[in-house]
Amino acid sequence: MIEVKNLTKQFGPKTAVDDISFSVKKGEVLGFLGPNGAGKSTTMRMITGFIPPTVGEIKIDGLDALESPRQAKAKIGYLPENAPLYSDMAVTDFLAFCGEIRGIKGKELEEAVEKAIGMCFLEKVRNQNVDTLSKGFKHRTCLAQSILHDPDILILDEPTDGLDPNQKAEARALIRRMGEEKAIIFSTHILEEVDAVCSRAIIIDQGKVVADGTPEELRSKAEGAGDYKVTVHGASGSDIRSALEGLANVDSVIEIQSGGTSFKGIVRPKGSASAAEGIFGLCKDRGWSLEELGLEEGRLDLMFRQITMSETENKAA
């Protein structure tokens, strides 16, 4: 549905987005991650046609967005950062205005507004003026505007920003549900959202894509992913340690706590091999009791820091 090729944006001498390519299919929720100022919003603004790219190609549902912007824009729902609204309008009037501009008329418009109000929980404030709304309601009003015309493509720039934990959960559930039949891109810097919502995530740093994959794939790139945490009783700590180090698939063993009759530590397997069977077999053979054997999944925040920090350092060096 969304195809972006070699997208580049320069603001004067500064390159905000540097040769980004990716695509999003129907039924996919793509998470945009990255530090502040990485180029997430700029990329989204180019896809939605708000700013023209310096170089690159954007295809929306097969349409060239740069050649036929109006048709492309009609297929997209967009929630800009900070959720801007016309503050002098009532919520329903604002939504009706947005619907009309999108070409919805009469009874259909009424239904679309009602549906969006229901989906975004705006029932309580429907007749209130926008500038009297709290931040959460403002955000949801803008979200309602983006889904009003039931677009195939949704671009959401920090859709959960400024919401309280309950509203965050609601917004995530909404995005996940809509993601089943739409192509969605949403940006966030809350990593837990990636697990909660995304089917795929891209990490952008300094205008470049530095990682692309499912949340599981990204996690496995984190330092410590694939390691085993073990606690074994039945022999002296040093004996257990050397026995573990002697296993075929084990690369190294890091000690956490070692006593007279037990050992607690991290076992790092060689490459992507599994060391679980070896550890289990060893304990069985020697008659040791295996109290804990856990696989480290890898942590997204660690991976995020690893990737984005190292890039920054490279630039600085």
Added chain:
Amino acid sequence: MNKSLRNVWIVYRRELCSHFDSSLAYVFIIVFLLLSVGLGFLFNRFLENDQASLEAFFMFHPWLFMVLAPAVGMRLWSDEHRTGTIELLLTMPIAVWEAIVGKFLAAFTVLAFAIVLTFPTVVTVQYLGDPDYGPIIASYVSSLLFAGVCLAITSMVSSMSRSLVAALVASVAICFLLILIGLPPTTDFFTSVMGGAFAEGLAELSILRHFIDMQRGVITLQNLYFYVAVIAFCLFTTSVIIRAKRA
């Protein structure tokens, strides 16, 4: 309805509601009515002239619109930039020019409404004497066009800045400058420095010169063309600035 016209109409309607929802439109209309009638009657001896003409009344219109049109129009694009709603508006399936024209026409309606509300002065002249309606109609047309020009300039300036005050001050300054180049002191000065041809050419660019021409009751195609061209130019420049600002 044609799609473009429909979009212009939707933007126009929203903007017009927004003008009349805020107190600014009413303040503007009241101030304009008080000043235009008051200045005409008090300073130009409208009654003492003993003529059934509204020349004294219309004479002040350019000076009022020079300040009041920017006051009405300063929010046209500055507000969109400031609140970020421009991102919303321009990612909708709507062309930039449709938004520009819709917004311009809405603000122009406020100005036109104020001008129309001065009709009691016409009734007064009708009651007191037997006015020549030619110059009065021509004056109303020129007044409308003059207001339109000041508003188009404001639209252009407001698209450059997110600050309302900056948009207001800069627009008033430009309108004033375009009036100034048609005034005799300026023309005399340029005649002595640069020669008569230059001074005359410069004066032709003055938005006041054409206003005075039309006040005499003669609406020439040239005058109309001048005003319409200036409005079109300013609105076109607005679109260029909006595009350039995004790039």
